[in-house]
Amino acid sequence: MDFQRLEQILEKECLLNRAEPILVGVSGGPDSLCLMHGLARLRFSLLVVHFDHRLRPESGSDAAFVEVEARRLGLPFLSGSQDVAGFAASQRMSIEEAARVLRYRFLFAQARQHGAQAVAVGHTADDQVETVLLHILRGAGLSGLQGMAYRSIHPDWDERIPLVRPLLSFWRDETTACCSELDLTPLYDPSNQNPAFLRNRLRHELIPYLETYNPQVRRAVWRMSQVLAGDEAVVGLAAAQALQNCLVSRSDTQVKLNIAQLAQMEPGLLRAVLRAAINALLPSLRNVDYSAIERVERFVGAPHAGQVDLVKGLRGFAEAGNLVLQKSDQLGSELSWPSIALSAEIPVPIPGEVDLPLGWRMSTRWVDSADFPVFEAAGAGRSWEAWLDAGQLDAPIFLRPMRPGDRFQPLGLHGHSQKLSDFWINEKLPRRARTTWPLLVCADQILWIPGFRPAEPQRLQKNTRKALYVRLFRVDGSG
Amino acid sequence: MDFQRLEQILEKECLLNRAEPILVGVSGGPDSLCLMHGLARLRFSLLVVHFDHRLRPESGSDAAFVEVEARRLGLPFLSGSQDVAGFAASQRMSIEEAARVLRYRFLFAQARQHGAQAVAVGHTADDQVETVLLHILRGAGLSGLQGMAYRSIHPDWDERIPLVRPLLSFWRDETTACCSELDLTPLYDPSNQNPAFLRNRLRHELIPYLETYNPQVRRAVWRMSQVLAGDEAVVGLAAAQALQNCLVSRSDTQVKLNIAQLAQMEPGLLRAVLRAAINALLPSLRNVDYSAIERVERFVGAPHAGQVDLVKGLRGFAEAGNLVLQKSDQLGSELSWPSIALSAEIPVPIPGEVDLPLGWRMSTRWVDSADFPVFEAAGAGRSWEAWLDAGQLDAPIFLRPMRPGDRFQPLGLHGHSQKLSDFWINEKLPRRARTTWPLLVCADQILWIPGFRPAEPQRLQKNTRKALYVRLFRVDGSG
Numbered sequence: 001m002d003f004q005r006l007e008q009i010l011e012k013e014c015l016l017n018r019a020e021p022i023l024v025g026v027s028g029g030p031d032s033l034c035l036m037h038g039l040a041r042l043r044f045s046l047l048v049v050h051f052d053h054r055l056r057p058e059s060g061s062d063a064a065f066v067e068v069e070a071r072r073l074g075l076p077f078l079s080g081s082q083d084v085a086g087f088a089a090s091q092r093m094s095i096e097e098a099a100r101v102l103r104y105r106f107l108f109a110q111a112r113q114h115g116a117q118a119v120a121v122g123h124t125a126d127d128q129v130e131t132v133l134l135h136i137l138r139g140a141g142l143s144g145l146q147g148m149a150y151r152s153i154h155p156d157w158d159e160r161i162p163l164v165r166p167l168l169s170f171w172r173d174e175t176t177a178c179c180s181e182l183d184l185t186p187l188y189d190p191s192n193q194n195p196a197f198l199r200n201r202l203r204h205e206l207i208p209y210l211e212t213y214n215p216q217v218r219r220a221v222w223r224m225s226q227v228l229a230g231d232e233a234v235v236g237l238a239a240a241q242a243l244q245n246c247l248v249s250r251s252d253t254q255v256k257l258n259i260a261q262l263a264q265m266e267p268g269l270l271r272a273v274l275r276a277a278i279n280a281l282l283p284s285l286r287n288v289d290y291s292a293i294e295r296v297e298r299f300v301g302a303p304h305a306g307q308v309d310l311v312k313g314l315r316g317f318a319e320a321g322n323l324v325l326q327k328s329d330q331l332g333s334e335l336s337w338p339s340i341a342l343s344a345e346i347p348v349p350i351p352g353e354v355d356l357p358l359g360w361r362m363s364t365r366w367v368d369s370a371d372f373p374v375f376e377a378a379g380a381g382r383s384w385e386a387w388l389d390a391g392q393l394d395a396p397i398f399l400r401p402m403r404p405g406d407r408f409q410p411l412g413l414h415g416h417s418q419k420l421s422d423f424w425i426n427e428k429l430p431r432r433a434r435t436t437w438p439l440l441v442c443a444d445q446i447l448w449i450p451g452f453r454p455a456e457p458q459r460l461q462k463n464t465r466k467a468l469y470v471r472l473f474r475v476d477g478s479g
Numbered sequence: 480m481d482f483q484r485l486e487q488i489l490e491k492e493c494l495l496n497r498a499e500p501i502l503v504g505v506s507g508g509p510d511s512l513c514l515m516h517g518l519a520r521l522r523f524s525l526l527v528v529h530f531d532h533r534l535r536p537e538s539g540s541d542a543a544f545v546e547v548e549a550r551r552l553g554l555p556f557l558s559g560s561q562d563v564a565g566f567a568a569s570q571r572m573s574i575e576e577a578a579r580v581l582r583y584r585f586l587f588a589q590a591r592q593h594g595a596q597a598v599a600v601g602h603t604a605d606d607q608v609e610t611v612l613l614h615i616l617r618g619a620g621l622s623g624l625q626g627m628a629y630r631s632i633h634p635d636w637d638e639r640i641p642l643v644r645p646l647l648s649f650w651r652d653e654t655t656a657c658c659s660e661l662d663l664t665p666l667y668d669p670s671n672q673n674p675a676f677l678r679n680r681l682r683h684e685l686i687p688y689l690e691t692y693n694p695q696v697r698r699a700v701w702r703m704s705q706v707l708a709g710d711e712a713v714v715g716l717a718a719a720q721a722l723q724n725c726l727v728s729r730s731d732t733q734v735k736l737n738i739a740q741l742a743q744m745e746p747g748l749l750r751a752v753l754r755a756a757i758n759a760l761l762p763s764l765r766n767v768d769y770s771a772i773e774r775v776e777r778f779v780g781a782p783h784a785g786q787v788d789l790v791k792g793l794r795g796f797a798e799a800g801n802l803v804l805q806k807s808d809q810l811g812s813e814l815s816w817p818s819i820a821l822s823a824e825i826p827v828p829i830p831g832e833v834d835l836p837l838g839w840r841m842s843t844r845w846v847d848s849a850d851f852p853v854f855e856a857a858g859a860g861r862s863w864e865a866w867l868d869a870g871q872l873d874a875p876i877f878l879r880p881m882r883p884g885d886r887f888q889p890l891g892l893h894g895h896s897q898k899l900s901d902f903w904i905n906e907k908l909p910r911r912a913r914t915t916w917p918l919l920v921c922a923d924q925i926l927w928i929p930g931f932r933p934a935e936p937q938r939l940q941k942n943t944r945k946a947l948y949v950r951l952f953r954v955d956g957s958g
Contacts, residue, residue, distance in 0.1 A: 002847075136615065137692045139699025141706045145624075171848070198692070209688065213616045213677070215941035219851065220618025223769050227620045230747025234714045237745070266716070268709025290702050368481075369650075372698065462694035 001178035006038045006166060013150035014164040020117035021045045022164075025107050028066045028187035031122035034175040035167055037182055039120065040073045049110055051103045052081035055095070055191060062187055069184070080106045092413065092426060096197055108157040116161065123148055123165045126172040129221045130202045133210075135287075141275075144287045146229035156284045171218075239272035243280075246273070253327040255280055262300045262323060270297060281327045282312055299323070306473060309384050338450060338472060339436040346399040348440065350468060354399075356438060359475050362399065362450075366390065367469045372460055384473060386448045388458040390466040397447065399438040406439075408446045409456040420446070427452060440470060480657035485517050485645060492629035493643040499596035500524040501643075504586050507545045507666035510601035513654040514646055516661055518599065519552045528589055530582045531560035534574070534670060541666055548663070559585045571892065571905065575676055587636040595640065602627055602644045605651040608700045609681045612689075614766075620754075623766045625708035635763040650697075718751035722759075725752070732806040734759055741779045741802060749776060760806045761791055778802070785952060788863045817929060817951060818915040825878040827919065829947060833878075835917060838954050841878065841929075845869065846948045851939055863952060865927045867937040869945040876926065876947075878917040885918075887925045888935040899925070906931060919949060 010016045024039060026032040026048050039046055048070035050063045063079040070077040088098035107119045128147045135144035151162050167175065179186050195201050210217045246261035255277045262270055274296050275288045292310040299308045299316060300323060307317040316325050338360045340346065348354050351365040372387060406420035424434045440448040448454045450472040460467060489495045503518060505511040505527050518525055527549035529542045542558040549556040567577035586598045607626045614623035630641050646654065658665050674680050689696045725740035734756045741749055753775050754767045771789040778787045778795060779802060786796040795804050817839045819825065827833055830844040851866060885899035903913045919927040927933045929951035939946060 136703065137689065137696055137699065139693075139695075139703050141703065142621075142710050145703075145707075201692070206688075206692070209685075210616060211941060213680070213685070214618075216618075216851070216939070217616055219848070220616065224615065224618050224620065224624075227750065227769055227772075228624075230745075230750050231621050231710065231714050233745055233747040234717050234751055235710050237748075238713050238717050266709075266712055268712040269716075271706065271709050272713055290706055293706075369698070372695075460695070462690060 001034065001038065001170070001174055001181070003038060003041060006170075007042050009150060009166050009169065010039070010042065010044065010164075014118065014120075014166050015151055015162075016044060016118060016120075016164065018044055021047050021114060022118050022120050023047045023049055023107060023111040023114065023116040024120045025103070025122075026050055026066045026070070027122075027189065028062045028069070029122070029189060029192075030175045030179045030184075030186040031124050031127075031167060031172065033069065033122075033184055033186045034170075034178040034182075035120060035122040036070070036075070037073070037178070037184070038166070040075060046075050047110070047114055047116060048075050048077045049107060050077070050079040051106050052079060053084040053099050053103070054081060055084055055099070065187060078110065080110070082106070096199070104154070104157050104163075108161060111161050112158065118151075118162050118164045120164045120166060122167050122175070124167045124170055124172050124175060125222050126203070126218065128168050128225060129207065129218045130199055132221050132225045133202055133206065134198070139290065140287055141290065142228055142232040142235060143275075145225060146232050147225040149229070154284065169222075235272050236276070238269060239276040242269055242273050243276050248322050250280065253281070255325045256319075256322045257325070259300060259303055259318065259321055259323050267297070270300065274300075277325055278310065278314060281314060281325060285312060296323070296325075306475075309471070309473075337433050338438050339433075340399060340401055340438045342401055342436065344400055344438075346438075348397045348399060348470075350397065355475075356399070356472075360438075360472060361475050362438075362440075362470065362472050364397075364468055364470050367467050369465055369467075371469075372464070372467060383453075384451055385469065385471040386450075386454040387460055387467040387469055388447055388454055389460055389464045390468050391464065392458050393442055393447075393468060395443050397440060397442045399440055401436050402434060402439060406446065408449070410453045411456050411459050412453070413456065415456045423449075423452075438472070480513065480517065480649070480653055480660070482517060482520060485649075486521050488629060488645050488648065489518070489521065489523065493597065493599075493645050494630055494641075495523060495597060495599075495643065497523055500526050500593060501597050501599050502526045502528055502586060502590040502593065502595040503599045504582070504601070505529055505545050505549070506601075506668065507541045507548075508601070508668060508671075509654045509658045509663075509665040510603050510606075510646060510651065512548065512601075512663055512665045513649075513657040513661075514599060514601040515549070515554070516552070516657070516663070517645070519554060525554050526589070526593055526595060527554045527556045528586060529556070529558040530585050531558060532563040532578050532582070533560055534563055534578070535668075544666060557589065559589070561585070575678070583633070583636050583642075587640060590640050591637065597630075597641050597643045599643045599645060601646050601654070603646045603649055603651050603654060604701050605682070605697065607647050607704060608686065608697045609678055611700050611704045612681055612685065613677070618769065619766055620769065621707055621711040621714060622754075624704060625711050626704040628708070633763065648701075714747075714751050715755070717748060718755040721748055721752045722755050727801050729759065732760070734804045735798075735801045736804070738779060738782055738797065738800055738802050746776070749779065753779075756804055757789065757793060760793060760804060764791060775802070775804075785954075788950070788952070816912050817917050818912075819878060819880055819917045821880055821915060823879055823917075825917075827876045827878060827949075829876065834954075835878070835951075839917075839951060840954050841917075841919075841949065841951050843876075843947055843949050846946050848944055848946075850948075851943070851946060862932075863930055864948065864950040865929075865933040865937075866939055866946040866948055867926055867933055868939055868943045869947055870943065871937050872921055872926075872947060874922045876919060876921045878919055880915050881913060881918060885925065887928070889932045890935050890938050891932070892935065894935045902928075902931075917951070 016022060022039060022044055024036050024046055026036050036048060048066065050066040052059050052063050067077045082102045084099045084102055085095060087102060088095045091098060111119050132145060132147045148165055148168060150168055151164050153162050192200060207218060214220060242265065246258045248256040248258055257277060265273065271293050274293050278288050279285060289311055295308045296310060296316050303318040307315045309315050314325060314327055316323055338356060339358060340356055346354060348362060348364060353361055353363045355361050402420050407417050408420045408423050409415055409417045410423060438450060439446050446455055447458050448470060495501060501518065501523055503515050503525055505515050515527060527545065529545040531538050531542050546556045561581045563574060563578045563581055566581055567574045570577060590598050611624060611626045627644055627647060629647055630643050632641050671679060686697060693699060721744060725737045727735040727737055736756060744752065750772050753772050757767050758764060768790055774787045775789060775795050782797040786794045788794050793804060793806055795802055817835060818837060819835055825833060827841060827843060832840055832842045834840050881899050886896050887899045887902050888894055888896045889902060917929060918925050925934055926937050927949060
């Protein structure tokens, strides 16, 4: 291993000093073991931390192994443990996502407690390539394509302590070779072979397949991400300047921009400014979905009296020549919850609109595939709009409140059907709102729960040519 | 087919008018046939042109078919024909590349002759996705990732007449459906099924495979390219401004930039400025290779007395505090050609340097895989530097001139070995230069012909860990 190169990266890219401790997360695999040894050899002050995901019966022995390795180097060690599988089930997350959330929460909590200057993890150049390819498959913009950074702040975990990834330019081959040179026998997590994890399929199937097109593809993608990181910085700077120029006012929950100035910008700059404005309100959102940007871009081109739903409960509307981006509780305030009579069965015209109590209105129209949202937007987030596969709609649709025995197959749960009452509990919707919440149904099947999710059978599929676009919104624009 | 959307694109994106004729290239396949009908229906003035690549015995009947279709619409028609396979062989190009070159040469020559406002071709959204994926596999930057444009100038073909691609947002399914609706029976080129063509493998293997990861992957990649085109415009504008600020002088063959100002720029902006400067000298170069930018970036960080080879014969050197980018004949002027004695056998130290006559010097050093060039740079272009697989070098290396019976396996010819004398003829090196041109050899095998190509067996392979980097340069920096 080229420790001189590692030292340069630690100092110039990760901006680490030798005075304050660095918390290094060590699974016991070759990457993190190599990172721990490299940092120790270069005389950085360390705190070694292992997190046990309890996904395998023998996982406890991994912590013991890492502890022995840390002690051999005379380094302080601590570990934590949590039931990832249980958390994943309760939060309806994938195992991978749950593991990531709990691990980083723990690492950053320990970093705060021990006054660490940074949390260091062992992501390699191979991890970077996998990340970038994942983003391409999902249709990312520049911020996704540049992959992970040597040093970054993740406000969800900590506003101040950075996450550093010193091994981003070292290949997995190099960390393995480093372990051999140092006579270390790293742990190999058998779950890294499990093709049920998308990343493993990428690693073991997609990348070797792409290498049949270009044997250097990993290096090509890695360098692409490097170049794009530089381009993203240029775009970010240009956007920040342009945003300043058209900014009318700004608070934690609201950004106001001058529409006339926005409308004069080149499309690329306009989109970058809108992304920057959304990120100012939602700093932990890494990739702003393209279709949200497209909706607000269209709105800037032709402002109207209504509002546009963006991402994560953010909405945009026009007010006195300004575009207002407003952050809000995703369900709105209690007084503004949609609600219909217990006995209601309201036919919904296609295309058309229908008024509901409390100033709510539902609109529907057919859209063809050119206007479908991409993968991520079509996913499982809460939303006041939905796209439903037109091929699955074979009877009139209407709105009604819940009935005893209602079941629902929420999108993103792989077709798993659950009692609607269980769905409400998971979503933490207060009981008083449940009984009159409008449900979009066809025959007796729930197609969409406005504000929440569409049903799995109505999802957009590969061959979907036409979809029903449905939206529930407040007519007065205040919802 | 949504002709209203097509009309909008023709007017707003392709910037076409109804007064001047548009030359539309029609192969007879569903895409170009649909384009011809769409343009005709929307009352644009057309000249229909078919180009026969003569790659199939029955190709002549394609022209007849297109002529019938054009006449049915009352449109003027003309066709041309050339021996693509012969041209490919003589120019050592792939069939695909040769077909492309001859086709566009013909289309643009006809466009000039008939006063066309643009050349229109039928590339679809599917073609766009394939193009972007090809660029990703090869490691492109932003300019490659944004794919093809609705309207673009290609100086190689014409400085003024644009190439327009009105169908870039229509999927192949839509053009096929359009042909059915219009009761047309388009031609299907059997070579579109031939997996020997990389694009066909992408279309029939890679994309369906990627769809197993994300059924919406084509739309995701298409939108990504759209977003990145906007970002590229923002970067381009920022780079143009920054370039103006540090520009000392500029001619057709030389750009001088202030090094101190360059050195103060953020890395991303510096790279964008360097790309812009190189593009000012080489306007037809679409993607500036990353490793060339990296070399000149390093040079800006630490200028030295020598010069850096960039792309296509462009080189950079320092002069009075300026970075000079100089365009030159790729072989230099005759007086500066490298030349060694007929009896010479000059040992080349590794690592080290050795002086040759006329102020030339060869330097060598080991580089590890992090410093390898990417796919495109490692390819078959002429160059004064090369990377040779260290694993293939099992004896001392030295420089000598050619000897009777010398054979060479040029990189990029799939291991095909040819007489060195035939190689010289293909490369059009004047006879008087051949006999004393230095060849880098190991045992009796030619490893590299400086200024031309490395040998196929020495190419970088997937598992190459270490390479010998060799460079031949003029010590006085004037070569």
